[in-house]
Amino acid sequence: MTNPLTELLAERQAHIEAGATTPLPTHYAVNDLAAALHPETQYLRITKVVNHGTTAKSFYLAPNSAQGTQHLAYFQAGQYLSIQLMIGHSHVTRAYALRSAPQAALHDEYILTIKLVPNGFVTPYIFAHWQVGTLVTASAPMGQLTYNRFRDQHHVLGIAGGSGITPFYALASAVADGTENFDLTILYGSRKHDAILLGDDLAAIAANSDHVKLVNVLSDETYPGYEHGFINLAIMQKYADLAHTSIFVCGPGALSKFIASEVAPLHLPAGRLRQELSGQLPAPTPTKTTPATVQVTVKIQDTTQVVTANTKEPLIVALERAGIIVPAACRSGECGWCRARVISGDVNVPKIADHRRAADREFGYVHLCATFAKSDLTIEVPVHDLANQFG
Numbered sequence: 001m002t003n004p005l006t007e008l009l010a011e012r013q014a015h016i017e018a019g020a021t022t023p024l025p026t027h028y029a030v031n032d033l034a035a036a037l038h039p040e041t042q043y044l045r046i047t048k049v050v051n052h053g054t055t056a057k058s059f060y061l062a063p064n065s066a067q068g069t070q071h072l073a074y075f076q077a078g079q080y081l082s083i084q085l086m087i088g089h090s091h092v093t094r095a096y097a098l099r100s101a102p103q104a105a106l107h108d109e110y111i112l113t114i115k116l117v118p119n120g121f122v123t124p125y126i127f128a129h130w131q132v133g134t135l136v137t138a139s140a141p142m143g144q145l146t147y148n149r150f151r152d153q154h155h156v157l158g159i160a161g162g163s164g165i166t167p168f169y170a171l172a173s174a175v176a177d178g179t180e181n182f183d184l185t186i187l188y189g190s191r192k193h194d195a196i197l198l199g200d201d202l203a204a205i206a207a208n209s210d211h212v213k214l215v216n217v218l219s220d221e222t223y224p225g226y227e228h229g230f231i232n233l234a235i236m237q238k239y240a241d242l243a244h245t246s247i248f249v250c251g252p253g254a255l256s257k258f259i260a261s262e263v264a265p266l267h268l269p270a271g272r273l274r275q276e277l278s279g280q281l282p283a284p285t286p287t288k289t290t291p292a293t294v295q296v297t298v299k300i301q302d303t304t305q306v307v308t309a310n311t312k313e314p315l316i317v318a319l320e321r322a323g324i325i326v327p328a329a330c331r332s333g334e335c336g337w338c339r340a341r342v343i344s345g346d347v348n349v350p351k352i353a354d355h356r357r358a359a360d361r362e363f364g365y366v367h368l369c370a371t372f373a374k375s376d377l378t379i380e381v382p383v384h385d386l387a388n389q390f391g
């Protein structure tokens, strides 16, 4: 009786002998493409700075080939860069949406438009130090506030507050130049007409595209042609059939929270509402027993360090101030890079920024950028070195 396995071996050997004798390639083009699209780190140089009044600036960035970045990574409109900064003894990261159109990246240009937060830690430093020639270290483009035709409706309602307009600027540019194929309506909330960021440029994009519509909504004054009040359900329904619309939100935490509560009665299908925070997550309302500051014992491998944390700031800020390197990208609770374990003590994780896996919740893991201390804590943070921040 013949053994089918033995026959198979013979057949395989015949195929091997009939095969080409040329050696296998040692270099694959697909690996070059992957490295170009997803570099671990991008070394950039500021080529131009444009002031928007006194409270916002646009920084134009090009690759810094001297440090090894030959070309900028392409991106999807709506993504951000995580910028790495050393301020005093603190190593910090901040996420800033790419405001430029993706096509500009093919010509090696990114634009970040950053609004000054007067009492903030990072933007005053950027406004004081970033100028033409400054070298900037950034991640690859990241983030999920992007259009996907398999996931999203053909009509996207973009809701922006303040500097949260920047990803929608990129989305509007991409729709207008044909890179993206969907209809975009932007509801842009500002306090007053003077506070609108990039308003004229956005209006020009909308005026030149049948697929982009811009609606300004002012909360503190009336202005001809603009909506007045907050961006609520009534205004959303005026400009979109919400049963067939994907809603993207980018702005302060209070805006995200409000929009989520406005659309809650509609019971939208999962994924129809997508949010990204701009700026720091607002602190949860403290209880009477929440102290102003607490002591956080931070264990990293064999070392232990005690830092003081303000209970109104996310834990990541306290660690960064103490010079502890914490990997971070989105700073909105979403990417999971700043994951750590709470060994003891009480914390508060705001619902709008709680993107943890169920198992992480159960076993005490938190995302430090979206976690506030309620008592003295002991936490365990994975060891990281500066060079591998974006690795």
Ligand code: FES
Residues within 6 Å of the ligand: 327, 328, 329, 330, 331, 332, 333, 334, 335, 336, 337, 338, 339, 367, 368, 369, 370
């Ligand atoms: S930095 Fe993304 S979850 Fe904290």
